[in-house]
Amino acid sequence: MDYYDNRNTPQEMPLPVEDILVAENAVIEEVMASNRNTGYVLISYEAFGQDNQSYVSQIRLNVGRDTVIMDESGASLSLYDLMEGMRVDAEFSAMMTRSIPPQSNAFRIIVLEDLPSVNVTTDRVVGIDVDHGFLLTGNPNDMYDQMLFTISDQTVILDRDGNPTELEEIQPGQLVRVEHAIFQTASIPPQSPAYFIQLL
Known part of the structure; x- marks a missing residue:
């Protein structure tokens, strides 16, 4: 695989010390997770050309075990916590492939906090996946009438009495x-x- 650095110089292998590029306030367009730590994230962000004119650029960030994913408070996250539409700051290698969109190795992805606006869904539980942190609700016989919620370490789960409980306790x-x-x-x-999840 050919790489080029920020001087467009072909390289057979990445240099030991790589320049770092930063995309601020980028939007996640796609997430593919092989597991919690491996996969890729496609982001779009505002970039500037030589004439200082802005344009929207896309890049596929390859995520590996050395990639740090966190929120603004510093709490650790995984690929399973990343969703389309989220805003992030991303730090990645200046050496990238010549593909469209280009690919680069991600060093750090920071999920930015949006305004504190939420939706509320009240429904029956269809199933849970403790290993991957999923809660599925809706009609068990119709996938078009279901909703899949991703559960992170920051998700608050309360039982009917208002006491903290765990995802595996939900039936x-x-x-x-x-x-x-x-x-x-x-x-x-x-x-x-x-x-926030409340058992009713």
Whole structure:
């Protein structure tokens, strides 16, 4: 695979010390996760040309075990916490492929906090995936009438009495109230990060 640095000089292998580029206030367009630590994130961000004119650029950031993913408070996140529509600051190698969009290795991805606006969904639980941090709600017989919530370490989960509980304690058929992000993926079922879950 050919690489080029910020001087467009072909390189057979990445240099030991790589220049770092920063994309601020970028928008996640796509996330592909092989597991919690490996995959890629496609982002779009505002870049500036030599004439100082701005344009929208895209880059695919390859995420590996050495990539740091965190929120603005410094809390550690994983690829499973990243969703389409999120705003991030990204630090990545200046050496990238010549593909369209170009690819580069991500050093650090910081999820930016949006305005504190949430959606609320009240529905029955279809199933949970503790290993991957998923809660599925809706009609168990119709995937088009379901919602998949991603659970992070910051998600607050309370039982019927208002006491803290764990995701694995939630059972299919239970009624839950979920406060979640206003954005969701276009997948079937759609996904959205959950901030607060209350068993009813």
